Amino acid sequence: MSDLTNTPAKRGFALPKIKGNAVVMGLYLLFLLLPIYWLLNMSLKTNTEILNSFTLWPRDLTFANYVTILTDPSWYTGYLNSMAYVLMNMVISLLVALPAAYAFSRYTFLGDKHLFFWLLTNRMAPPAVFALPFFQLYSSVGLFDTHIAVALAHCLFNVPLAVWILEGFMRGVPKEIDETAYIDGYSFSRFFIRIFTPLVASGIGVTAFFLFMFSWVELLLSRTLTSVNAKPIAATMTRTVGAAGIDWGVLAAAGVLTIIPGALVIYFVRNYIAKGFALGRV
Amino acid sequence: MNKTVNQKAWFLILPVLLLVAFSAVIPLMTVVNYSVQDTFGQNQFFWAGLDWFREMMASERMWDALGRQIAFSGIILAIEIPLGIFVALNMPKKGFWASVCLVLMSLPLLIPWNVVGTIWQIFGRVDIGLLGYTLAALGIDYNYTQDFYAAWATVIVMDVWHWTSLVALLAYAGLQSIPDAYYQAAKIDQASRWKVFRFIELPKIMGVLMIAILLRFMDSFMIYTEPFVVTGGGPGNSTTFLSIDLVKMALGQFDLGPAAAFSIMYYLVILLVSYVFYTVMTNLDKRDGH
Structure with missing residues (x-):
């Protein structure tokens, strides 16, 4: 198959291109996942932490919010x-x-x-x-x-x-x-x-x-x-x-x-x- | 596939016909009924002819909502379609990472629409949301409940976040079906990356792209839940799109006549676009040889 003759040349110029692709996809997926992460982050915080301090991840990890939902x-x-x-x-x-x-x-x-x-x-x-x-x-x-x-x-x-x-x-x-x-x-x-x-x-x-x-x-x-x-x-x-x-x-x-x-x-x-x-x- | 003529196939269709007639035709007839009558309450109706339609055609409120709706649909299409194609071109073709991308990209599509609203409502708040907080820290005045531009930007970014993946997945499916021989021929001709896209990839994905455009147009044209949760149609009426306005009119103020006339005109637009959609679909089928 022509693949055999193709492969070395392809690899030679495709390597930097793959990196470009990965960067684009990485940024796009980050854009998609950040809001979802933020929701998850909020759900694991206490309300005092949510309202009184701005934290990128829950410092005071709690499942109380889930317990409330599953019991109320x-x-x-x-x-x-x-x-x-x-x-x-x-x-x-x-x-x-x-x-x-x-x-x-x-x-x-x-x-x-x-x-x-x-x-x-x-x-x-x-x-x-x-x-x-x-x-x-x-x-x-x-x-x-x-x-x-x-x-x-x-x-x-x-x-x-x-x-x-x-x-x-x-x-x-x-x-x-x-x-x-x-x-x-x-x-x-x-x-x-x-x-x-x-x-x-x-x-x-x-x-x-x-x-x-x-x-x-x-x-x-x-x-x-x-x-x-x-x-x-x-x-x-x-x-x-x-x-x-x-x-x-x-x-x-x-x-x-x-x-x-x-x-x-x-x-x-x-x-x-x-x-x-x-x-x-x- | 050549199909055989068989009128008895109607019996197989009958359950669907009855069910959809019950849930579509009866309500639609109610709407038609209201649109040509007026009421004094107590279930007393009298014939109003086309008065409601005339009133709605002259109603600034409806034209404003329609204008906002068209602007919204136009903007999100102008962003989502090119961005979706671009993302699809950058997706891994196969292997582990292709699966990862597919799974993660599908995630926003499967989130309940009101939760999409909730996510952005929280994400955009200046006090507790990452986006709002960051923008405020950068010194940008951002408040989606007060400011016209901030509200529009939020609603649009939310829709881009929610639905670009759909365009990307459709375009990706189209790209996957292009035989390798096309690319090899392009390579022999030493075609540039742009030429490959313009003369091989774009024509080959045009069919699915039309589906993507029409789907996005239809769904954005009847958007209700997401802006309703985030901005509630405000500030003022600035993000009150057609569905939000209609629900306000019909269920909020109970203006049956105008709401019904509004509904019918709304439905006719949808009918028209559906017809275009159907034509595109059947042409696509013919091309594929079904």
């Missing part, structure tokens, strides 16, 4: 509420999106392109437009301040997202597999559950991750549709900000805890982040 029901129920509607939303979205994505990836039918476009417009629709009507809709059917209301409201953008991402993965599976299975006498449901779903398992995992994330980060709808019983952690945090005295340490700790679920799985989905955000294209 008004804080930890926020996490439980968020988890509850996020998981419900994930299950609902995946269940309805799987067959639909299969249909879009395999068949043409009347209005398929329009429907696919219409789904996209819902992914793009501003939640602010839907906040008031959702509030009235779910109040009138008696679902206001329940987890399922938020889960259903988030379906507005999560179901289209799931359909688009899953379709992107499913079109990569050769159609011959379907045909062989049907010839072998599989019924559609048996084929879909036994053969097809395992084939797109990584796609389902990535989709689940993005469903989780977009529901987890959303504030406007979840805050509008809840008051006490299903109040999400995001709303708990913004309401604390509104109060007269702000407990910065606890607020920072709450922020750190909301980052953890995403950070835990980030390594496994690192190669699919771009694909997920680009709705399964790329």
Whole structure:
């Protein structure tokens, strides 16, 4: 291969370039991580230290802020509420999106392109437009301040997202597999559950991750549709900000805890982040 | 892939159709309903025709919010797209460090939007935040709750911090798919680094770049949570973007008619951009031979 003849020359002039790259990346990552570090730093300090002295790292390391959140029901129920509607939303979205994505990836039918476009417009629709009507809709059917209301409201953008991402993965599976299975006498449901779903398992995992994330980060709808019983952690945090005295340490700790679920799985989905955000294209 | 015609596929779509119709069409019809009616309270409505639309079209408040929104979206695109490409060009191609970069760069994308606000709210404070404290120590007058320019700078830097990685990751994915032969040909022709970028890399990543631009435009066009947490739309109205203004109008003042007319015009803009997005996506698919 031409690589053999190339390598010495390449190395000769590439070495300083790599250093330049490393500097750029180092600066960029520093820019990304400094604010996050600062949040972490705050969460490990006492409020006296935060307000009375300016320190680059916690001198008086404390986990009291985390203890407050994990023991005070008004804080930890926020996490439980968020988890509850996020998981419900994930299950609902995946269940309805799987067959639909299969249909879009395999068949043409009347209005398929329009429907696919219409789904996209819902992914793009501003939640602010839907906040008031959702509030009235779910109040009138008696679902206001329940987890399922938020889960259903988030379906507005999560179901289209799931359909688009899953379709992107499913079109990569050769159609011959379907045909062989049907010839072998599989019924559609048996084929879909036994053969097809395992084939797109990584796609389902990535989709689940993005469903989780977009529901987890959303504030406007979840805050509008809840008051006490299903109040999400995001709303708990913004309401604390509104109060007269702000407990910065606890607020920072709450922020750190909301980052953890995403950070835990980030390594496994690192190669699919771009694909997920680009709705399964790329 | 050549698809077969099968009208029965509709049955597979049906659950999605019902669910999305419930969560999108019913609310939208409510909005349409409000936009053409006026109320005296107690659920008594009467026909107002297009009055609300006329009022909104003449409303200085809406045009101001739209102006700020366009300025915001324009500025963040002008920063994030070139910066994202630049970062992508400098990322390691493979190996351990590529993974490290991918993981760390994805981190801001996965932080809840209100926490992004909280992070910058703390980071920018003169008394307790690293950024605010440093700027104050350098003698720069910086207060994002009082000063127009400081508020805008904070909101913009926050968005750059939050989303540049997305542009970079998309551009990176595009760069990864360029075959090595292109670079070898460029080397034989002794093309400069700039020429390689201009004539090989840029055309090859144009598709994903369009996706990045449109995604960033859409998401910045409906930004709500982050500026709401950091500046609350202030000082005055200086960072009140479209969504913040709409929520104030609809849920704060309960001005149903104007808010509904506002919503519909807002939605039409989104619809238009979605159509552009869809066209770009399908063209990309065709080019890739799907």
